[in-house]
Amino acid sequence: MNDPQQAIREKQFEAKIARDEKIEPKDWMPEKYRQTHIRQISQHAHSEVVGMLPEGNWITRAPTLRRKVALLAKVQDEAGHGLYLYAACETLGVSRDELYEQLHSGKAKYSSIFNYPTITWADIGAIGWLVDGAAIINQVPLCNTSYGPYARAMIRVCKEESFHQRQGYEIMMKLANGTPEQKAMAQDALNRWWWPSLMMFGPTDAESVHTEQSMKWKLKRKSNDELRQQFIDQTVPQAELIGLTIPDPDLKWNEARQSYDFGPIDWDEFWQVVKGHGPCNKERMNARVSAWKEGEWVRDAAMCYAEKKAAKKEVV
């Protein structure tokens, strides 16, 4: 930072962001900006890809053809999100293979929510409604983030996530209006997914790191606690509308705050899952690693064939 040239460039860079102009891959950027973006975008990409697993778990067992087709399409969308996000990340000078390597070695994180099991059909509804719902609240502000490729990817992703959210809610509504067994299945799913969904917004503001810098770069616009509150305020009436009960005895409308008060989050559970000891961390990682390992010969073959073809063209 002693270099005066560097200081000027950095100032210009920050000013550009402040003016709401986008940073593009070829633009100069501080190393810390690059690293922070690689971390966040890849973490997001990994979440999309790992997120395919708990939902993919129900494709073969979906209860109707219409639901099966919709679930396949949803999981396919998530793969697509992974693809655009890896591509956005690659513009920062890191390869997809390196990013996978970081995921497989446990160096890179992905959203902890996907370390919970999907044990009934209602979990597919709950994931769409709550998990995609929470993801949208986290991600809508990113449509205006400073890094151009990320912002553009997020616009497309958010559109599809809202579709997923509505579809998930519709699954829950159908169950909640169904037989007593179906309603119980929906309530049970809400009971299991509610608290992990609240944890998706991350630790409380008091304990959250990196926030200030991220705000400046528009990687974050609101704090974890603000986003969590927004999610709760939005979701509670949706649960009421279909006659499901949020599993929180302390949940209460606060007239003065015009918001819901809610009970304490079990942060021990949160850290346990983040640190790799959730119910399915091992299964998810094993599934990804073995897909990658078992696919190696396929990727090698594709590369080898492409090289042979290119060589043949040259000869001609």
Add this chain to the structure above:
Amino acid sequence: MKQDLYTYILGIADNNLILGQRLGELCGHGPSLETDIACTNISLDLLGQVRSYYQYAAQLNERLTSEDQIAFMRTEREYLNVLLVEQPNTNFAYTIARQFLYDIFHKLFIQNLQNSTDQTLVAIANKAIKEVSYHQRFSSDWIVRLGDGTDESHEKIQTAIDDLWTYTNELFQLTPNDEQMIKAGKGVNTALFKDTYYAQINSILNEATLATPQSKWFQKGGKEGIHTEHMGYILSDLQYMQRTYPNMEW
């Protein structure tokens, strides 16, 4: 006649249902995101076609009167798919070989179904033709890539083709009901393109530097509802919800 047409439609659509189900198992577990997306896409196309076929069939049957009843509420002996499509995803080579051996047939079949005298079947075929052409291109390209890729991939795809070859002839087996439907102008006479099928396969295998199997020992049974041991497990997953929670809406 209604019942004959119903049975004939199942004979087409059950192939798509079971293959779509098999492809659905792979989601998230494939060798790359791109192949995952492609396999999901094919599964989606096949299941979309299944819905059109079953919706039509449901109008023709007295017992099973909705697409879901037809899809989920039959016993194993009532599924009429060929044995090829129920073969497992042993590895990516088997997935691709199974797809390839089916796709070449499927495209020829759909092309011919476009000339049926049954206008509903023609409409389904007209919509499906673009999809199955894409499937055939996808699986043929992968056959060539794997065959002419590395030594390892060559060996793996050759093994898969050799193993699945025994299920190809059944695609052309005509049941008495099939014969009836052909006579009525609604059904497809697969005998007319059997040579074309094997010629197309042979030409792509050649391009892939793979050997066309010479074995003449073939399996059959699926078209009469006699399946391989895999089928019960496929149906356990497929029917799980409808059997555990009967008579509910989802």
